[in-house]
Amino acid sequence: MIDSLIRIVRWTGPYRWRLFLGCLCSFFMTWATAAPVVIGAWLLAEVVEDANGGSPLDPSWVWLSFLAIAACVLLRFAFSYGKNRLQESIGYEVAPEDRMKIGNVLKRVPLGFFSEVSTGDILALATTELGVLELQGMKMVDAVVNGYVNLLAILCFLLFLSPASALAAVAGTVVSCLALASINRASQRLAPTAHEATERLAGGIIEYVRGLGTAKSYGKSGAAEKPILRSVERLKDARIAIEFGFTPRNVVHLIAFKLASVGVIACAIWAYAAGSLPLWSFFALLAFSFTIFSGVEKVNDSAHMLGDLGDILDRLEKVEGAKRIDEDGQEAELSEHDIEFQDVTFSYDRGKGARKVLDHVNLRVPEGSTCAVVGPSGSGKTTIANLMMRFWDVDAGRVLVGGRDVRELTCDSLLRNFSAVFQSVYLFNDTIESNIRFGKPNATEEEVRHAAHRARVDEFAEALPEGYRTMVGEGGAALSGGQKQRISIARALLKDAPIVILDEATASIDPENEALIQAALTELTRGKTVVVIAHRLATIEHADQILVVDDGRIVQCGTHRELLSHEGIYRRFVEIRSAAEGWRFR
Numbered sequence: 306m307i308d309s310l311i312r313i314v315r316w317t318g319p320y321r322w323r324l325f326l327g328c329l330c331s332f333f334m335t336w337a338t339a340a341p342v343v344i345g346a347w348l349l350a351e352v353v354e355d356a357n358g359g360s361p362l363d364p365s366w367v368w369l370s371f372l373a374i375a376a377c378v379l380l381r382f383a384f385s386y387g388k389n390r391l392q393e394s395i396g397y398e399v400a401p402e403d404r405m406k407i408g409n410v411l412k413r414v415p416l417g418f419f420s421e422v423s424t425g426d427i428l429a430l431a432t433t434e435l436g437v438l439e440l441q442g443m444k445m446v447d448a449v450v451n452g453y454v455n456l457l458a459i460l461c462f463l464l465f466l467s468p469a470s471a472l473a474a475v476a477g478t479v480v481s482c483l484a485l486a487s488i489n490r491a492s493q494r495l496a497p498t499a500h501e502a503t504e505r506l507a508g509g510i511i512e513y514v515r516g517l518g519t520a521k522s523y524g525k526s527g528a529a530e531k532p533i534l535r536s537v538e539r540l541k542d543a544r545i546a547i548e549f550g551f552t553p554r555n556v557v558h559l560i561a562f563k564l565a566s567v568g569v570i571a572c573a574i575w576a577y578a579a580g581s582l583p584l585w586s587f588f589a590l591l592a593f594s595f596t597i598f599s600g601v602e603k604v605n606d607s608a609h610m611l612g613d614l615g616d617i618l619d620r621l622e623k624v625e626g627a628k629r630i631d632e633d634g635q636e637a638e639l640s641e642h643d644i645e646f647q648d649v650t651f652s653y654d655r656g657k658g659a660r661k662v663l664d665h666v667n668l669r670v671p672e673g674s675t676c677a678v679v680g681p682s683g684s685g686k687t688t689i690a691n692l693m694m695r696f697w698d699v700d701a702g703r704v705l706v707g708g709r710d711v712r713e714l715t716c717d718s719l720l721r722n723f724s725a726v727f728q729s730v731y732l733f734n735d736t737i738e739s740n741i742r743f744g745k746p747n748a749t750e751e752e753v754r755h756a757a758h759r760a761r762v763d764e765f766a767e768a769l770p771e772g773y774r775t776m777v778g779e780g781g782a783a784l785s786g787g788q789k790q791r792i793s794i795a796r797a798l799l800k801d802a803p804i805v806i807l808d809e810a811t812a813s814i815d816p817e818n819e820a821l822i823q824a825a826l827t828e829l830t831r832g833k834t835v836v837v838i839a840h841r842l843a844t845i846e847h848a849d850q851i852l853v854v855d856d857g858r859i860v861q862c863g864t865h866r867e868l869l870s871h872e873g874i875y876r877r878f879v880e881i882r883s884a885a886e887g888w889r890f891r
């Protein structure tokens with residue numbers, strides 16, 4: 306429990322001092338609460354003595370006592386306000402910074418990271434789990450630290466009034482601490498199962514929504530729900546197991562305090578009867594016996610929750626501590642933009658027996674030239690493009706861009722030189738204009754319109770009721786495939802990077818859209834270093850260099866004319882393509 310608390314305190318980083326000052330406020334707040342009890346007990350004892358014919362009570366003392374009590378009440382509220390102002394908002398300030406940190410880490414991890422940590426894990430961490438931490442983290446520190454600070458403050462009074470009562474209170478506290486430690490351990494043991502179930506549920510829902518169309522078209526939407534229902538069951542079981550582990554330990558914790566309260570009263574009666582305790586102290590001890598544990602009694606929920614928070618912190622540290630792919634990279638401007646692979650070998654799954662996806666690949670794309678990469682599906686074409694942009698790191702050999710090994714550069718300074726247009730276009734749930742502007746956030750409106758014009762976006766955007774301010778819907782659902790492609794080309798045109806990576810669409814788009822996309826691509830690639838994963842004969846024929854990839858190796862390299870003049874995979878490929886393109890409906 307203490308370990309989780311220390312980690313939460315560490316998590317607050319630069320706001321830590323506010324946490325400590327808040328605890329100090331809490332300590333004085335308790336004294337301001339306890340002082341009226343002592344004053345009241347003294348006043349009551351004086352009244353009793355007066356009534357029993359003892360020394361008469363001077364009325365000015367009564368007024369002074371009431372004044373002192375009122376001052377204590379005011380002080381209590383001042384300290385309480387100070388504590389809340391200092392502590393309560395810390396979680397809300399730290400969590401957004403963490404979300405930004407997660408975003409920055411995700412930008413810079415190798416893509417292999419996402420095979421270990423699923424989208425569901427990351428979604429659950431950045432939303433639900435961090436939400437729990439931001440909401441509960443400070444509440445836990447308040448409940449536990451301030452709970453014990455309060456107890457300590459009252460123990461000081463007790464020690465002064467009756468050391469035996471203080472001892473009884475300490476004994477109860479020790480037993481309760483043992484029960485709490487046990488609650489915390491049980492919760493830490495069971496929390497990972499619950500969190501895993503939450504993450505699976507998040508991942509399952511993402512998959513369900515993504516695959517709903519396919520599932521419906523096969524009349525299988527019921528089957529698609531099954532993984533979600535399984536996750537819901539697992540989550541329910543995990544939560545119930547945590548609750549069942551909690552109950553018996555919680556009973557021990559509460560009984561320890563009740564017995565300790567009885568102990569405090571018994572010690573007070575015994576000391577008063579023996580004549581060693583004045584009447585006012587007896588009254589004060591009776592009053593304290595009811596309130597001394599009120600703060601720490603609620604710590605049971607916190608011990609339970611702290612186990613959970615410890616597990617969330619583990620996950621957060623795992624993601625934030627993920628090795629950045631460009632940790633040793635330098636910021637640099639590239640003056641040249643040719644691309645070279647020197648004896649590159651690569652596999653997605655590292656380790657023994659991993660299948661080589663690229664095997665001793667050598668290639669060179671001179672600056673300003675167009676290189677078409679062709680080959681059967683799964684031969685490694687996309688992998689070649691991904692390695693150029695350092696989405697992954699090679700196992701052996703070197704990838705050079707502008708003469709620099711890509712590992713020497715930061716991702717930002719490398720990717721500044723690339724524009725990529727993929728087959729599956731991703732559009733943000735925003736306006737057409739914002740989606741284009743993504744290529745150059747500080748672009749003027751005129752620049753955005755110019756890029757849109759060159760990419761033939763204006764032809765449909767201007768006909769829409771809200772023009773460029775039309776929302777494209779989540780994932781760009783409201784637009785046709787060809788229109789989305791043109792927006793992504795406008796985005797790349799606006800970025801105006803010297804190297805263009807193109808993944809040509811395999812599925813044929815309607816002829817009109819295809820002609821418009823081709824026109825937009827011609828604009829995009831003019832004067833650039835272009836690497837195109839090519840499927841269309843027209844693109845391949847006009848390339849300066851064609852690389853034929855088969856099973857992770859470059860098996861042929863040359864111009865269209867050179868390659869056609871030899872028997873081989875390229876000639877067969879062209880024959881099949883010509884036949885396929887001849888089959889098109891016009």
Ligand code: ADP
Binds near residue numbers: 654680681683686687
């Ligand atoms: P192509 O673009 O020629 O169709 P890819 O480069 O996409 O081929 O894939 C080459 C091989 O690498 C394929 O066998 C594919 O299954 C595998 N592969 C691609 N991406 C991944 C990945 N993220 N994790 C593991 N294997 C992958």
